[in-house]
Amino acid sequence: MSNKNRFPADKRIYYFGSKLTEGHQAMSELLGGKGANLAEMTSIGLPVPAGFTITTACCADYNKAGGKLPGGLSKDIESNMARLEKETGKQFGDTQNPLLVSVRSGAAVSMPGMMDTVLNLGLTDKSVAGLSEQTGNARFALDAYRRLINMFGDVVMGVDHHLFEAEFELIKKRNKVTQDTDLGETGLRQLMEAYKAVYKKHTGESFPQDPYKQLEKSVEAVFKSWNIPRAIAYRKINDIRGLLGTAVNIQSMVFGNMGEDSGTGVAFTRDPSTGKNEFFGEFLINAQGEDVVAGIRTPEPVVKMKKWRPDIYQQLLGVKKTLEGHYREMQDIEFTIERGKLYMLQTRTGKRTGAAAVKIAVDMVAEKRISQKTALLRVPANDLNQLLLPSFDAKAKRTVLTKGLPASPGAASGYPVFTADEAVARTEKGDSVILVRRETSPEDIHGMHAAAGILTSTGGSTSHAAVVARGWGKCCVAGAGDLVIDSKRHIIKIDDRKISVNDIISIDGTSGEVMLGDVAKQAPTFTKEFRVLMKWADNTRKMVVRTNADTPEDSKIARNFGAEGIGLCRTEHMFFGDKRIMAMREMILAEKADDRKVALRTLRPFQRRDFEGIFKSMNGLPVTVRLLDPPLHEFLPTDEKSQRLLARAMKVKLDHIVRRVNQLHEVNPMLGHRGCRLTVTYPEILEMQVTAIVEATINCKRKRIDAQPEIMIPLVGIDNELIMLRELAEKTIERVKRRKKFQGQLNIPIGTMIEIPRAALTADKVAEHADFFSFGTNDLTQMTLGYSRDDIGSFLPDYLEKNILETDPFLTLDASGVGQLVEMAVKKGRDVKRKLKCGICGEHGGDPESIVFFQSVQLDYISCSPFRVPIARLAAAQATLKNQQLALFN
C-alpha cells in the first residue's frame, strides 16, 4: 500500500461510502487511525455507515490560527453532507426523514477515551418528530434527542454532565420510575425540556436548532480537545510525539438501541490478554456503543451472541477473518447491530499485553500471515518487561475476598486508595497502592499510572480501566461486582468484611482474584512462544547482550535471561559489607600510603571471594570488572553520630574524622576526585583490586572454572592516564602470576570506559592503549549536556513540558549530541585499531530506542540490568532490522 496521496495537499475532507471512497489505511497521519480504517474497511466491502473525515492538517491549522476554523471548511462540509444525504437518502435536519451523524475524533495514534464524541447530531425540535415518525418509535427519538442535548452540552459547550443527571433523577422520581429505560414518552418530553433549560441556563443561549451550527461547533470541540490537559498528559505518558492533531470523523448514525433486535459491542480478533486465537469481546443488547466502553452496564461476553443471534455471530467471525486477512494483524473493532443489520464502526490494531504480543506474533508466523522479521518488529521490546514480572506463587496461601474479570494480567499488592491523587501521593511516599474505583475515566490517568494495580467494581475487560491497564502492562481486575466502595469512609466492603487503607490487598490479573494480604510472588516462567521469539531475535541480532551485575546472584538471573557476559561489574558496592566498610574507611582515612596499604590488605580477600563467585556464575563468559569509581567521601559517614561511632571503632579522635570528611568534601562530586583519578593518586588501590582479580582468576582456573575477566579503567579523559594505569595493572598481573606460580596464559584485556567527552574526542589516542571501549553513557550524558542526574528534577519536567527535550536523555540516548560523541569515538578508535571491541554499559543499554542507535554505530555489545536482558535481545534484533531498512533507503 502506498502512502502517496493522489489528491491535492490542501484537500480538507475525504469521503467514504459505497460509491466513493477517497482515503485508505496508509493515510492515518492525515486522516487519523479511525478515519483511515473506516475508508479501508469500506474499500474491502465491510458494512460501514457512510461518512467523511476532516484531516488532521485542518486541526493543526485551527490550533495554529488560535482557534479559528480554516476558511472554506464549512463549504467543504456542506458539499460532503450533500453527498452523504444522497447516499443515505436522508436529509440533514429534515422534519420527515432526518439524517443523523456522529462526530468523532481520531488521531494517527489511538488514544482511547482521550477525545470527545458527539452522537445524534442533526436532531432539532423539528427533526425529532421526523425521527419519531421514520422509526415509529417516539420514545427512541426523544431519548436520542435528550442524549444529543446532554452530550453536546457537556462535550461541546462545557456544561457539567451532573447538571443533566440531576434533572434526570428528578424527573424519574416525579414519574416514579427507577431505571432510565422505564421512563415513558411523557417523561422523556419533560426531560428534553429540562435539558434544554439546563443548556440555556449554563450556556446563555438556546440549544441550536440549525443542524449545521451543531456540526460546526462539534468539529471545533474535537479540534480543541487535542490540546486539553488530559490529552497532553496521555501523549506524554505514552510518549506520543510529532502528530499534527486529530482528524474528525462525521459518519451517518446507526443505532444499537432500537430495540431487542439491536445491540452494540466491541471485540478483539484475538484475546488481547493472552494472545489466544479466539474472537474476544463483549456486547450489550439494545444499547449504544458508549455504554460498553464507559462500563456503565456490565456487558455479555461476545460468545453469548451465538444464542442471541447466531447469524450475526457468524457474520462477525467472517469480519474477523476478512480483517486479519487484510491487515495481517490483530484488530480491535466496534460494531453496532441496528434492527438485525450489522455495521462496523471502527477497526484498529488492537492493544495487547506483552504476552499476547509475543503469542500473536509467533502464531501469525505459523499461520504464514507474517514473516519472522515482521513478527520481531511487532512486539514492543519494552513490553517483554511484563513477561518477566512475577506472578503469585501457586503454593502461597490465598485469602480470596472476591473475584472480578481478569482484565490485564500480572500480580500486584498494595494499600487500597480511592482517588487518583491519593494514588500519586501515597506512591510518592514509597507505598505500593492499588487504585480501587467503581469505574475509571480519563481523569484518573495519573493515578492509574502511579498505582501498582487497578481494581474496579463495574465495567468489563474492554472498559477504560482494562484497556488502559493492558496498554501499560499493568495488572487490572475489573467488574468485581461484590465490591462496595465507600470512598468517603475510605473503606471497601466485601460481604461482611471491611478493608481499610491500612490493609494490603493483592489482585491477580490473570485469574481475577482479589485477595487479602501481600500474597507471595514467584519468578516468571517463559512461554513456548517467548522462547521461539527470543531464538529468532538471537539469530537476527548482531550485537552481543551482556548485563550489568555486581553479585553472583544477579549474574545468575541475568544468565538465565540470556546474558552473554557481564559488561559492567561495579566493585564499589562490594565495599559496603559490615567488616569491609571499616577497612574501607580506614583506607580512606589513612594519611600515609603505608597505612593505606595495610587497610587494603584487609579488603583484598573480600574482593577476591566476590570475584570468584561472579566468575563462577559467568563460567566461560567475559566479565568486565570496573575498578573503583566513586569519590572516597561516599564511603564516609557525614552525620556526627556515625562519625563518633567510627572514631570510637577506629580509636582515633572525632576531630580527625571530621577534618578528613571536610577535606574530602566536594562541591561537584560528579566532576571530582573519582574514577581513575583515584588510582592515579592512590595507585595502591588499583594494585589491590587487580591483585584480587588475578588471584580469583587463577583460583578459578585451578578449579577448572573458565574465568574471563576484563579490567576496565573508569573515567579516563587523557591517554596518559590509561598509559600509566595500564602499565601498573600489567605489572601487577605479572607479579601475582609469579607469586602464585601460575604458568598458563591469562590474557586479561585492559580497556577503558568512554564517559568523559574528552575521551571520545581523543579516542584515537586512547585506543592505542585500550583493548576495548565501553561507553559509560550515564556520565557521558551528564557531561555532554551538563546535567547532573541528581539535580535534573528541578528543570527536566519543564523541558519536557515545553518540548525543549523530547525525552529524558538519561532514559533514551541523546543521539544528536551524546550519540555524536559515541559515533566519533567508535570511528576514531577503530581507525587506530580496526578490531577494537566497543560496547555500552550505561542505562541506555536496556532502552530499545537507544539500542537502534547503538546498532547504527556498530557497537559489538550492549550491557543492561539483568531484567532488561530479554528486552535488549529483542531490541537488538529489531535494531538490526531497522538499520537494514534504513540502509535500503540510503
Next chain:
Amino acid sequence: MSNKNRFPADKRIYYFGSKLTEGHQAMSELLGGKGANLAEMTSIGLPVPAGFTITTACCADYNKAGGKLPGGLSKDIESNMARLEKETGKQFGDTQNPLLVSVRSGAAVSMPGMMDTVLNLGLTDKSVAGLSEQTGNARFALDAYRRLINMFGDVVMGVDHHLFEAEFELIKKRNKVTQDTDLGETGLRQLMEAYKAVYKKHTGESFPQDPYKQLEKSVEAVFKSWNIPRAIAYRKINDIRGLLGTAVNIQSMVFGNMGEDSGTGVAFTRDPSTGKNEFFGEFLINAQGEDVVAGIRTPEPVVKMKKWRPDIYQQLLGVKKTLEGHYREMQDIEFTIERGKLYMLQTRTGKRTGAAAVKIAVDMVAEKRISQKTALLRVPANDLNQLLLPSFDAKAKRTVLTKGLPASPGAASGYPVFTADEAVARTEKGDSVILVRRETSPEDIHGMHAAAGILTSTGGSTSHAAVVARGWGKCCVAGAGDLVIDSKRHIIKIDDRKISVNDIISIDGTSGEVMLGDVAKQAPTFTKEFRVLMKWADNTRKMVVRTNADTPEDSKIARNFGAEGIGLCRTEHMFFGDKRIMAMREMILAEKADDRKVALRTLRPFQRRDFEGIFKSMNGLPVTVRLLDPPLHEFLPTDEKSQRLLARAMKVKLDHIVRRVNQLHEVNPMLGHRGCRLTVTYPEILEMQVTAIVEATINCKRKRIDAQPEIMIPLVGIDNELIMLRELAEKTIERVKRRKKFQGQLNIPIGTMIEIPRAALTADKVAEHADFFSFGTNDLTQMTLGYSRDDIGSFLPDYLEKNILETDPFLTLDASGVGQLVEMAVKKGRDVKRKLKCGICGEHGGDPESIVFFQSVQLDYISCSPFRVPIARLAAAQATLKNQQLALFN
C-alpha cells in the same frame, strides 16, 4: 643560521677552539645554550678558552640507562682532551705544565644556579706542584687545589660543604688570620691536607689522583644533576618541557684570581631592569667567577673598570658591539681577565624585566637590528603584566629605612619572613610577605616564588636573587648592606631600629629603597616604547580584544588598557548590593510567578542603572551582557543565623526559608539548574533583565550615548532553548520599544555562550538562531574534561607531577580536547552562517598560549580581565605572526 647538523647523529662531543669549531649557536638543543654559544663566540673571533661539549643526548642516554655512561664516551673524551692539550700546549695531570679544566652543565634553556659546576679539574698532589711552578705562585696553586677538593667533594661526591668550611675556620684560627686571602702557603698546605682528610672520611676513598677519574665523575655528576628535585622544581615553575637533558662543557681554565691584574665579571649588553642601551654589569678584581654570581663579595659596577683597566673596558664595549651585531639580541656575558688578558666564558640571551623587554625590542627596531615582527615576538606577552603593576605613589609619605641595589623593579609591601618555607606558609594564610635573606640560593626558589618581593643584604644586581626575581618580574632589592638579619629572633635591625615579623615593610625595586609600613601605590604609567609596541601589536593582530567587566569602573580601566568592548558583562554580581540582595532573595523564595514578578520589579531599576553606567563607559563599543547564570541557591544564606535574619526581614517563618534552601540545594551545582535553564523555568527573569537592558539603551541613546548592547544567553545545550528564549527576548525588546515610544533602530544582537559540549557538537543547529557565539571555555573545560574547578585541587598537583597533564587546563586551553570542540563549533556554526561572529570570554582569553590557538581557529575576538588586555593585544599579534609562520610550513 641552519639548525642542520653536518655530523652523524650519534656524535657525542663537539669541540671548540682556535683551529676547529664543530658546533654553532643553532645547536642549543644538542649542545645546550652555553655550549652552542661558546662555539659560536669562538667562531666569530671572540677570545674564548678552548674546550668541548658533551651533548644533551648523552645525558638522556645516561639517565635512560639508569645512570650508566654511554659506552665509548670515555674514549671520545680522551681524544678531545688530546686535542685540547695540543691547542693549549699543556698536559692534563702534568707535573710541569698541567692543563686544568672546568666542567659545567648547560641545558638548551638557561636555568641559573640550578646545575653544578666543578673548576680546576686536573689538579692532583703531583700537578699542583706543576701549577705552582708554571704560575710562579705557590699560594695560587694550593688555593686552586683546595677549591677543587672542596667543590669536587661537595658537588660530585655529596660531602657537606660546611665540613670543609669548618676546617678552613679552624686553620685560619690556628694561623691567626681572619680573611681567607690572608692564609699563607703553610696554612694552605695544612688546609689541603685537612680537606683531603675530610674527603676521605666522608667518601670512604682518597681524593682521586687520576685526573681522568676526576673528569669522568664530574661529567656523571652533571648528568645526575638534571634530575635532582630542585632542577625538576625549577623546570616546573618555569614551565620548561621537552628537553633531553643537560650538556656538559669541558673548558680549559682561565683564572681571575691570579693577582691584581686579574678579575672576573658578569655583564649585560643593556640594562636588564630598564632596557637602557648601556653596558651594565659588575666585576671583582682578583676573584673567580663564582664569587660574583654567588654574591659572596659585593662587586663593583662595571663602569668602574674604566679607571682600573680602561683598555679592557674598551675591549668589553667592543665585545658588546660584536655580540649584539651578531646575535641581534641583548646578551648576558661572563668574562675573566687573567693577568691582563680578557676571556669570554659565556654569552646567552639576557633575562630582563618586562619593561626592559619592551624597550630593548623597540630600540632594536630603531637601530635596524630587528624587524617589527621580531620585536613583537621578542616580548613575552605575560611579562607585560609587570608594566601594568602599580609603583609607589610619588606623593606618598615614605619612611626610608635603608637603600639597597634596585635589582628588579616593582613595588612590594608585606611582612618580613626569613625562610622560604615561612614565605610559603604565610602566603598560603593570605599574608603578603617579603622574603628577607642574606643571600638567596636555589633552595629558596619556592619561597621566592611565593613572596611579594625579595630583599637581600649582600649580592649585587646579578646575584641569584636578582636574576631569578627579574626572570619572574618580581620586585627585588639586593645588597642592602645596612640590614642585619637576625633570623633566629625573627628580627631585622637597621641602625637602632628593629623590625619584627608583624611590621609591614615596603621595597622599591626601581629605587632600591626599603621603607617602613605599607606605602601607598599608584597605577602604572605607560612608557613611550610600550605605546609603540602596542601600536605595532594592534596593527598586526587580527582578533579584536575585549574585556570581561561588570562595573563602570572596571570598564574604564579596561578601555584605558585598550579594550575594544566588553565580551562578558556578568549580571549576577549586580545582585549582591544591600537592597538588591533582599529583592533577589524574595524573588527566589517566591512560590508563585506573580510574587516573583513583584520582586523582579524592585530589581529592574538597579539593573537598568548598572547597564547605563557600563554603556556610558563603553560609549560606542559593544557590550555583551550575559543573562543570569548561577544557580539561585548561591544567593541564599546557608547558615542558620543569616537565615534567621532573612526570615525576620522578610516576615516569613524560618522554616519556610530553610525548606526552600534545602529544596534548592544541589548535589552538583555546576551541572544543575542554572544558566538558561533558569529562564526556561522562570521566563520572568529574562523579561526583567532584557527590559532593563533595553530601557538603559534607549535612555543612553536619548542622551546621545552610543550604547551597543548584545544579549548573551548562557549555558545553551539544545537549539530549542535558544529558540524559545530568543523569541521571548525579541518580544520583550519590542514591548519596551513600544512602551518607551522609541522610534529608531536598536539592532540588539542575541547570541549564546558555547560552554556545554553538546552546544559545540550541535553548533550548526544552534547557529541558526544565534547572532554570535562566545566560547565559555571555563565551563567547557569543566564539562569536556569532567573536572570541577572547585575540586581539581585534590588531584591536579599529582597530574602535573606525573606528567599526565602538561599544564593546568584552566590556565592554558586543552587544545586537543576542549580545543577540538571549539574548532568544531566555529566550523559548524560558520557552515550555516558564514559571517557568524565567534569570540571567547573564558579565562583563557588572557593566556598567550591559548590565544595562539584561538587565532588558529579564526575567532573574531578574545575577551579577558581588564589587567590582561595589553597582554592579550600583544599575544594576539604574536598569534597572528605564529600562525603565519605555521602556515608557511604547511
